[in-house]
Amino acid sequence: MSVSWQDEIRWTDDGLVPVIAQQAETGKVLMFAWMNRESLDLTVSEGYAVYWSRSRGRLWRKGEESGNRQKILGIFLDCDEDVILLKIEQEGGIACHTGRESCFYRSLVNGQWQTVEPVLKDPEAIYRKS
Template sequence: MSNNISSADWLEQVRWSCDGLVTAVAQDVHSQRVLMVAWMNRESLQLTVNEGRAVYWSRSRGKLWRKGEESGHVQQLHELRLDCDGDVLILMVEQLGGIACHTGRQSCFYRVLRDGQWHSVDPVIKDPKQIYEHNSHE
């Protein structure tokens, strides 16, 4: 879904937080599984649409973050959805490489509450030390 959209009209329909951010949920286009939740600002959302791949805003680093820039696990955009309140986006993506989480798992949502404790139910697909050259995580 690479559309070089320059008109900002659609950006005006997003309800940005007081920090200029919007919640972005990445969902696998094939399995429908939620992969991760991140933040986007106007620039990252515009770049995501223009480039056809997920570009987020890293609050901890204070800069744009192209998913996969360190890991190689790019999120290719297939569809973008805005919720009824205009304050949450869903990015329907193809997760190239199959790993969305910095822990080396398919999804960041790998823990399930059972009997009052969190249990990891998804396997590590690849050791994060092998994925990232640096100690920072996406």
């Protein structure tokens, strides 16, 4: 029996691997999330990012509510085999649930976190009410 490409990944004890989503065109890091084997398989087969939501305890197709899906252009494994980098095309230009391009919108300036990216769309207008 041959070794699966997924077996080369160093999964955490709870079966997850950290994932960084990077805008392929600009190189900008948009978000960090987690994947399990199933979400990684779905990402590969569907061509769009599917993550494992630890807070929801379920699979999470990025953009399932907002429509801001992440089209996969490349999947990379780091040298330690314990982090995945997704090179993506961010549909809608918004990766963050706060309505910003990137989840990394705060910068440490003089010992304080300061917002350095604008809200592009009000989250109330992006997400359905449960």
